[in-house]
Amino acid sequence: MRLYVTSVFVDDQAKALDFYTRTLGFRLKRDVPAGDARWLTVVPAEDPDGVELLLEPAGHPAVGPYRDALVADGIPATSFQVEDLDAECARLRGLGVAFTMAPMDAGPVRMAVFDDTCGNLIQLVEFPKAA
């Protein structure tokens, strides 16, 4: 068994695809019709065969209260790793992305949290370089 996909619930799949590709820089991997929605995944440009991120419709009635509670407490839906957190945050801010948590040192990692405009908060993490 291995991990091949993880997911975030998104308000609008088309808008999410736009944000996750044009703003965050992921690449479209799969776009398959599934009922009135799509099986829509993106992957990092540098790791196209790696774990995919599924942009999952947020229509189920449990999703709203679940996400509202997480967002109210500032808790991210998922977390992405970057090489240079400060540079990435500056790049995203330049594109109009809003951060709920500016870059900060949190124990062994450095992290920040932004709003993905699709209903979620997303964490960015930079791990210390191996000595």
Next chain:
Amino acid sequence: MTDAELDLVFKALADPTRRRIIERLDDHPGQTLFEVCAATLAEDGSGLSRQTISQHLDILERAGLVRTARKGRTKIHTADLSPLRLVAGCWLGRFIQED
């Protein structure tokens, strides 16, 4: 200030984690629960659960030492030191203004 209000402030202050939270929110206003938890872990190395930190924030809020507001869909916390000044003025003051 009533005795009940004094009790709330002194009880809120009678815990090191809550005193650190006040300091942190005074230095960095407008933090989410997630951010307070991350800072607590980073600065104290303590692995307090989110529920525990949330309870500490509630106690501080009831004492008037933390104010909450909405920033978009997110709840943010800021320190309010005015109850400390009231306590100093109305009760502690008579003991510490002698010298």
